[in-house]
Amino acid sequence: MxxxxxxxxxxxxxxxxxxxxxxKELLNREPSITEWGMFDVMHSEHxxxxxxxxxxxxxxxxxxxxxxxxxxxxxxxxxxDIGDGYCLAxxxxxxxxxxxxxxxxxxxxxxxxxxxxILCMGVRPIALLDPLRFGxxxxxxxxxxLLKYVVKGIADYGNCTGIPTIGGEVxxxxxxxxxxxxxxxxxxxxxIEDFNHAPSxxxxxxxxxxxxxxxxxxxxxxxxxxxxRTLTEMSEADRPAVQIGDPxxxxxxxxxxxxxxxxxxxxxxxxxxxxxxxxxxSELTGEGGTxxxxxxxxxxxxxxxxxxxxxxxSESQERMAFIVKPEGLEDILAIFKKFEMSHAVIGRTDDSxxxxxxxxxxxxxxxxxxxxxxxxxxxxxxxxxxxLDALHKQKTPEPTKELKEIMHALISSENICSKEWIYRQYDxxxxxxxxxxxxxxxxxxxxxxxxxxxxxxxxxxxxKHCFLDPYEGAKGGLVETCGNVIANGAxxxxxxxxxxxxxxxxxxxxxxxxxxxxxxxxxxxxxxxPIVGGNVSFYNEDEVKNTSIKPTPVIMIVGIxxxxxxxxxxxxxxxxxxxxxxxxxxxxxxxxxxxxxxxxTEGGVPPxxxxxxxxxxxxxxxxxxSKNLVExxxxxxxxxxxxxxxxxxxxxxxxxNLDLTDSNVNDLRDDIFLFSESAGRFVIESATKEHDIxxxxxxxxxxxxxxLGNIIxxxxxxxxxxxxxxxxxxxxxxxxxxxxxxxxxxEI
Amino acid sequence: MTxxxxxxxxxxxxxxxxxxxxxxxxxxxxxELIWHNNFKEAHFDGCIIPGGFSFGxxxxxxxxxxxxxxxxxxxxxxxxxxxxxxxxxxxQILTEARFLPGALLRNESLKFICKWVNIKVENNKTxxxxxxxKDSVLSIPxxxxxxRYFTDNLNELEDNDQIVVKYTNxxxxxxxxxxxxxxxxxxxxxxxxxxxxxxxxxxxxxxxxSILSPKGTTHGKLxxxxxxxxxxxxxx
Numbered sequence: 001m002x003x004x005x006x007x008x009x010x011x012x013x014x015x016x017x018x019x020x021x022x023x024k025e026l027l028n029r030e031p032s033i034t035e036w037g038m039f040d041v042m043h044s045e046h047x048x049x050x051x052x053x054x055x056x057x058x059x060x061x062x063x064x065x066x067x068x069x070x071x072x073x074x075x076x077x078x079x080x081d082i083g084d085g086y087c088l089a090x091x092x093x094x095x096x097x098x099x100x101x102x103x104x105x106x107x108x109x110x111x112x113x114x115x116x117x118i119l120c121m122g123v124r125p126i127a128l129l130d131p132l133r134f135g136x137x138x139x140x141x142x143x144x145x146l147l148k149y150v151v152k153g154i155a156d157y158g159n160c161t162g163i164p165t166i167g168g169e170v171x172x173x174x175x176x177x178x179x180x181x182x183x184x185x186x187x188x189x190x191x192i193e194d195f196n197h198a199p200s201x202x203x204x205x206x207x208x209x210x211x212x213x214x215x216x217x218x219x220x221x222x223x224x225x226x227x228x229r230t231l232t233e234m235s236e237a238d239r240p241a242v243q244i245g246d247p248x249x250x251x252x253x254x255x256x257x258x259x260x261x262x263x264x265x266x267x268x269x270x271x272x273x274x275x276x277x278x279x280x281x282s283e284l285t286g287e288g289g290t291x292x293x294x295x296x297x298x299x300x301x302x303x304x305x306x307x308x309x310x311x312x313x314s315e316s317q318e319r320m321a322f323i324v325k326p327e328g329l330e331d332i333l334a335i336f337k338k339f340e341m342s343h344a345v346i347g348r349t350d351d352s353x354x355x356x357x358x359x360x361x362x363x364x365x366x367x368x369x370x371x372x373x374x375x376x377x378x379x380x381x382x383x384x385x386x387x388l389d390a391l392h393k394q395k396t397p398e399p400t401k402e403l404k405e406i407m408h409a410l411i412s413s414e415n416i417c418s419k420e421w422i423y424r425q426y427d428x429x430x431x432x433x434x435x436x437x438x439x440x441x442x443x444x445x446x447x448x449x450x451x452x453x454x455x456x457x458x459x460x461x462x463x464k465h466c467f468l469d470p471y472e473g474a475k476g477g478l479v480e481t482c483g484n485v486i487a488n489g490a491x492x493x494x495x496x497x498x499x500x501x502x503x504x505x506x507x508x509x510x511x512x513x514x515x516x517x518x519x520x521x522x523x524x525x526x527x528x529x530p531i532v533g534g535n536v537s538f539y540n541e542d543e544v545k546n547t548s549i550k551p552t553p554v555i556m557i558v559g560i561x562x563x564x565x566x567x568x569x570x571x572x573x574x575x576x577x578x579x580x581x582x583x584x585x586x587x588x589x590x591x592x593x594x595x596x597x598x599x600x601t602e603g604g605v606p607p608x609x610x611x612x613x614x615x616x617x618x619x620x621x622x623x624x625x626s627k628n629l630v631e632x633x634x635x636x637x638x639x640x641x642x643x644x645x646x647x648x649x650x651x652x653x654x655x656x657n658l659d660l661t662d663s664n665v666n667d668l669r670d671d672i673f674l675f676s677e678s679a680g681r682f683v684i685e686s687a688t689k690e691h692d693i694x695x696x697x698x699x700x701x702x703x704x705x706x707x708l709g710n711i712i713x714x715x716x717x718x719x720x721x722x723x724x725x726x727x728x729x730x731x732x733x734x735x736x737x738x739x740x741x742x743x744x745x746x747e748i
Numbered sequence: 749m750t751x752x753x754x755x756x757x758x759x760x761x762x763x764x765x766x767x768x769x770x771x772x773x774x775x776x777x778x779x780e781l782i783w784h785n786n787f788k789e790a791h792f793d794g795c796i797i798p799g800g801f802s803f804g805x806x807x808x809x810x811x812x813x814x815x816x817x818x819x820x821x822x823x824x825x826x827x828x829x830x831x832x833x834x835x836x837x838x839x840q841i842l843t844e845a846r847f848l849p850g851a852l853l854r855n856e857s858l859k860f861i862c863k864w865v866n867i868k869v870e871n872n873k874t875x876x877x878x879x880x881x882k883d884s885v886l887s888i889p890x891x892x893x894x895x896r897y898f899t900d901n902l903n904e905l906e907d908n909d910q911i912v913v914k915y916t917n918x919x920x921x922x923x924x925x926x927x928x929x930x931x932x933x934x935x936x937x938x939x940x941x942x943x944x945x946x947x948x949x950x951x952x953x954x955x956x957x958s959i960l961s962p963k964g965t966t967h968g969k970l971x972x973x974x975x976x977x978x979x980x981x982x983x984x
Contacts (some may be wrong), residue, residue, distance in 0.1 A: 155860050159891075160801045162762025248804025331980065340759065425860045427891045429954050430799075432766040440962070447959065449769065565961060600800050 002263060013040040017020030019376065026371060034357075034364045034383045036310045038372060040279040041313060042717030045538055047275050051504040052536040057516045062530035068493065070192070076200050077115040077188070078272070078453035078532025080494045082560055084451055087192045089121040092131075092185035092459065092498040092556045094537035098243070099153075107153030107182050108245040109566035114186040115161060116271030119254060120320070122198030122261050123190030128432055128447055129555045130168040130184055131459045131498070135177030137414055137745045143172070146180050154184075155425040160247035161254065164192045165426035166436055166444030172414040175467075175550045178542040179415030183498045185459055185556050189448065197261050198269040201288035202323045205351040207267055209281075209292055212336055212343040213253045214318035215278070216311055217302030219243050248389035249318040249667040251342075256339040263335070265328020272319040279320045281355055282372035291369050296359040304642065308364040312357065325350065327335050337511050337716060339629075379393040380579035382514045391468060394603025396589050399671045403719075403727050405516050406598055406671065411646060411734050423744045440501045440651075441570050442484035442635055445561065454561040462638070463679075464591030464621065465552035467604040470512045473591075474519035474553045475609040479679045480556040482529070484620055487682060489568040489625055495524065496533040497555050502540045502548030512551035513538075513542035520553060526611040566625055569635045571651035575713040577631060578688050579656055581641055581663060583617055584704045587672045593638045594675035607679040613654035613703070614680045620701040629694055632685035640675040644683045645708070648719060649731045650738065659708035661721035665704065670722045685698045751979050753779045754792040755824070756831040758813045761952060763799035763835065770953045771796075775972045784818040793984045794831040794875075794975055795822055797838030797979050799891075799951060809852065812838030816900045819845045829982065831875035832945040836892055839937070839947030846936055848947045849910065850899035856972040862973025864962055865928055867913040867950060868920045868937045874912055874943040876971045884912075885920040886967035888950040890928060890936075895949040897938070904949040905938065912946050913937040944978075 001012045004020060011033055015023070023031060023039055030041065045051055062072035070087055071079035077091035095110025111128060118125045132150060135143035158165045202209075260266050268288065270280040277299070285292050299311055306314075324332050329345070336343040356370075357365035399406065411415055423438035434453060436445035443458035462478030481491040497520060500507035505641070515535075524531050537580030540549040561567055572579075589595055624630050636644045645656050662672045686694055691707065699704040712718075715731035753771055757764045764781055771779035779796075789795075803812035804887045813819065819841070826847055833840035842848045842980055855861055864887060880886075903909055914934040917926040926933045929949075938949040948971070955961055955968030 152859075159860055159893075160760070160804065162800060214861065246804070248801060248806070251804075252800070276757055332880060424862055427860070427862045428768070428887055429862060429891060429951075429960070430762055432954055432957070432960060437962070572870055677862075691898075 004036045006030055006036060008034045010403045011036050012612050015040055015043055019043055019182065022376065026558040032325055032364055034312050035367060037309050037313050038365065041275040042279060042372040043375040047279060049536055050375050050378050050537060051380050052513065053377045054220055054379055055514055056534065058521055060525060062532050066217045066530040069532055070195060071121065072532045073534060075533065077121045078494060078496050078531065078641050079121055079195055081192060082453065084453065085191050087123065087190060087195050087447060088455065088558060089118050089123045089188040089498060090186065090556065091117050091533050091556055092183055092496050092554065093535035094500055095182045095184060096179065096500060096537050096540055097151055100178065100180050103149035104153040105244050107150040108157040109159040109243045109317055110182055110184040112156055112245045112250055113273050113526060115163065115185040115250060115254070116273060116320065118186045118188035119268045120198065120200055120271045121188060122194045122243055122269065124189035124258055124496045125163050125186050125254065126163060126189045126433060127187040127457065128163050128165040128185065128445065129444065129457060129459045129556065130165060131153055132168065133173065133176040133181035133463065134550060135174055136172045138286045143177060145195065147638065148746060149184055150180070152424055156178055159427040161251045162430050164428045165440060166434055166446065167458060170419055171424065172465055173463060173550055175547060178545065179540045179549050181500050181540065181549065181552055182556050183500070186559065187455065192617045193719060197264060198266055200270050200283065202268045202284040202290050202292065202349045203288045204267055204288055205349050206326060208324045208326065208329050208345050209294065209347045210322040210324055211346050212256065212320050212322060212341055214246060214249050214316055215302040215342055215556065216314045217301045217316045218306065218310055218314065219316055225523060241314055245317050245319045252339045252341055253318060253320055256336055256341050256697050259335050260322065260332050263328060263331050263334055265324055265325050267325055267429050268323030270321045271319060274315060276312065276314045278372065282369060283532040284321065284323060284348065285355055285369040286373045290349045290578050291354040292347050292349045292356070294347035296355045296357055296364070298617050302409055308357065308359045310380065312365065316480055325358050326328045353438055378412045380463060380504050381507040381512055382511035384511050385508040388468065390589065391603035392605055394601055394671055396477050396595065396604065397599050400483060401598070403671060403674065404729060407642065407729060408737055409597055410593055410643060410675070412595055412737035414641045414741060415593055416643060418739045419742065421742035421746055427614065435601040436488055436569060442487040445488050445567060448460045452563050454560045454567060456485040456490035457557065458560055459554060459556045461552060462591065464596065464602055465554045467550040467602070468591045468606045470515040470551050471519040471716055472608050473606060475515035475523045476607055476679045477553060477555045478520065478523050478634065479609055479614055480637060483554045483680065483682065485557050485559035486621055487568065487635045488561065489563045492529055492557050492559045493553055494530045496534045496554055499534065499536045500540050500552040500554065501538055502541045509548055516551055516553040523611060524608065527615060568625065568630055570635045571632060571683050571742065572646060572648045572654045573631050573652065573709045575711050576688065577685045577711045578691055579645065579658065579708045579711060580684050580686060581681065581692065581708050582684060583670065583679065583704050583705060584665065585641065585673055585676050585681065586666055587668050588676050588678045589672060592675060592677045607677055609679055616701045618700060620703045623697055624694065629690050630684050631687070634683050636681035636683060638677065640677060640684055641681060642674045646731065646734050649715065649717065650735045653731065654713045655714045655716040656709055657710040657730055658714045658717065658719045660708060661720040663706035663708055688738060750776045751984055752786060752792050753777055754782050755779055756784055756787055756793040756795060756797055756818050757781055758784045758802035759796050760802045760804050761800035762892060763951065766795050766869060767798045767951045770956045771939055771972065772874055774804055774956050774969065775976065776897065778805060779786045783818055787818040787821050789821040789825045790899040795825060795978045797834040797841050799836030799838060802837055802841060807955050810837060810844040813841045826945055829942065829944050830976050833876055835953065840894065841946065842947045847850050847945050848940055849901060850897055850938060853896040853898050854894050855896055862889070862891040863890045863928065865891055865950065866918050866926065868916040868984035869913055870911045871939065873909070873910050874939045874946055876946045877912060879974040879977055880970045882921060885916060886916060887961060887963050888952060888955040888966045888967055890950050892949055893968055895929045895931070897935040899932065902932065908941055910938050910941065912939050913948065
């Protein structure tokens with residue numbers, strides 16, 4: 001790492017030599033040590049997106065192209081107008097490196113950070129979702145330890161703040177063993193007026209800058225630069241760079257902030273996250289076109305003797321910066337007093353365009369407001385990995401086991417089994433909005449009290465598919481998450497993403513990132529889904545083992561359902577009803593659970609996405625909903641449609657009598673047909689008398705629909721019409737296998 | 749005159765808005781969310797101590813709130829016979845404040861548990877169960893990490909009819925499998941000797957609207973209906 005010097009003090013920085021020269025030229029002097037530290041943090045990959053920005057600029061301008069988008073990429077969270085004067089803010093981000101080192105506090109402070117991002121859009125956080133990835137659990141105490149404490153960290157923090165955790169996603173794969181992925185997502189709900197009150201900018205000179213919340217301590221100093229490096233054995237020594245969360249203070253911050261915004265006196269709002277006070281002040285003034293003079297003496301610290309370097313770079317949790325109109329100062333201070341929150345006026349904005357920080361007589365920071373946010377971009381090289389060709393050529397072996405045995409192995413596999421062990425630990429009902437709860441549907445559905453509107457939200461992707469083909473795999477993640485909200489009756493409205501990739505300085509890792517973003521961009525343009533935000537986490541590697549994680553572009557989708565009667569749920573409801581498969585099943589088993597669980601391979605060709613068929617399928621389903629023709633819906637995901645059907649039988653202990661004679665349109669081998677992971681498919685329940693009308697509508701939309709059979713009252717699944725032997729499955733047995741995997745692995 | 753009910757908001761309460769929503773919009777009474785330092789008992793016919801993590805559950809769940817001036821105000825209501833209910837963290841506060849007997853310990857699993865359970869009404873002569881038939885089985889959710897009820901005076905509780913609800917299966921049978929947290933005798937809620945104050949670990953405010961209930965039930969409403977009935981009979 002290069003070193004910089006100022007007044008005899010030496011500092012190791014992650015800046016390149018070129019950046020160091022540019023900074024000196026810009027200022028025309030040697031920066032102070034505090035300023036060096038600020039540049040170091042603000043130019044880190046985490047804050048500046050210097051490797052990813054060249055790709056991100058290809059995303060279309062969501063704010064310009066979609067009326068419903070109120071805030072798009074570059075803001076703390078995406079915000080969309082959902083009608084009736086309401087808006088939704090949502091964002092997803094990673095907290096991978098801290099969680100890999102210290103799972104409990106790493107995950108907890110991840111939740112803390114994402115809550116602040118939503119809060120600073122001026123709205124109340126109302127839901128959390130958590131996509132998680134770990135190494136496989138079996139015989140792996142390290143992965144079990146990570147899962148246990150990440151879940152506990154999320155639960156303890158989320159539950160205490162009174163924000164329900166309404167959904168999530170978990171994948172287990174060896175590549176995440178030492179670099180687990182902890183992504184956190186939050187949704188906020190408010191009025192458009194609330195949103196307009198609180199921009200993350202300081203536009204007006206003469207306003208007061210108030211710091212509110214936790215005190216500034218020595219924890220988390222250089223947490224951001226740590227997140228932009230690869231994990232090594234030395235990383236265990238980085239533990240002090242992981243911040244400690246305090247959900248109780250966070251709860252008070254939420255209430256105090258909401259009350260302050262309602263007064264109309266707040267003119268700007270910013271959370272203190274990565275980069276601490278430096279980052280918040282430079283964004284507020286730099287983007288707002290103002291400057292500010294801050295007096296360090298007014299920043300309340302947790303311990304005496306902290307240097308200006310430590311104060312400006314501390315990433316202590318639970319802090320917010322407010323920009324307040326002069327005439328509203330007393331009212332705002334009274335609110336903070338009511339909630340007994342520590343607070344201080346630390347300075348005022350001005351029209352200088354310069355950010356100045358005073359430490360006694362000395363100006364320790366004296367930088368143009370925009371200097372810190374103008375990190376140069378870096379064009380990285382990309383190259384497709386050599387191993388992919390051989391992987392794509394792998395064929396599905398001939399099954400040596402009975403299909404029933406394979407089915408039992410799949411339903412109890414770590415990736416397909418029930419995640420109840422996890423979501424029981426999350427309060428998913430606080431707020432009295434949760435209508436479709438964890439385990440009851442493909443997405444979480446929340447009501448908006450006082451309206452007849454419902455929010456559906458889902459997160460996910462398939463990292464095994466992305467590993468084989470990042471372009472199609474990233475699209476597949478969109479098909480899957482959009483499919484989840486559609487399965488519950490919603491129309492997808494907007495997306496945000498969280499890109500988790502390896503070291504961008506390696507051309508193969510950057511190629512994965514680049515191709516995945518192309519996939520996201522192409523799909524969203526065609527399907528008219530605005531991209532309203534994103535987060536990029538690079539350097540997810542384990543240098544000791546010299547491995548990179550599987551590429552993981554996690555997608556978050558929110559949709560709206562109009563009217564309670566239009567909410568669709570997953571379980572089969574009535575014996576006698578038809579079971580229909582929507583969409584075409586092809587021999588697409590690359591990166592499938594079938595391959596990895598049964599044969600221990602991950603090759604083959606993963607599912608390809610045809611946007612026009614996807615679009616037709618969505619329109620078809622929405623038309624069926626509008627005519628009340630669907631009783632249950634579940635999108636087809638890992639393990640194929642036979643797993644989907646089993647999951648639909650569980651809740652009401654029903655069964656399915658299937659005859660697949662006419663449905664295998666591509667004449668696939670039995671195992672390939674049953675376990676294919678072709679994207680964009682759904683299994684629906686509908687009344688038998690509606691069959692003809694459904695087929696007619698399907699034809700109009702050009703969507704392939706096949707009747708697979710009927711629901712039966714006995715809890716068994718009978719599969720006839722295969723090329724080989726019929727299969728007879730016991731639903732109660734399948735349900736037990738599905739339910740017991742995680743408790744068996746996690747409870748000693 | 750309308751019935752006025754206080755929902756006391758401690759720092760860290762988080763089921764406060766939910767309780768106010770149900771009382772105002774489902775039960776159609778006049779409920780007021782009131783910051784703990786501003787609570788004056790004389791203005792109210794009854795009070796609700798909502799769930800959450802008052803004062804962050806620091807030191808021990810409920811103990812800091814139990815020593816607050818707001819609880820001193822509530823004690824006046826208690827002596828006066830007005831109805832008081834503590835839900836979840838509110839129940840923990842009321843046991844710490846000695847309004848109610850016993851204590852709530854860490855769940856047997858040592859984990860937070862959020863799920864719908866069944867409870868059976870053991871005593872329907874309290875301020876919050878007078879509108880429910882004895883032995884009714886109700887569907888209602890729990891969400892807590894410290895809900896394992898314990899007392900060393902079980903006989904006294906039984907003799908005085910202070911056990912209000914117990915965790916059961918859907919047929920109303922008390923069993924180990926239907927005990928979610930290891931509570932003594934499956935106890936989910938108790939009352940004081942005078943029967944005007946109860947504590948419940950389950951959340952009636954989350955079970956008062958059919959859209960929120962997996963089975964479409966509204967059993968939680970019965971506790972609030974009973975409260976309103978009790979206030980009406982007392983006169984307000």
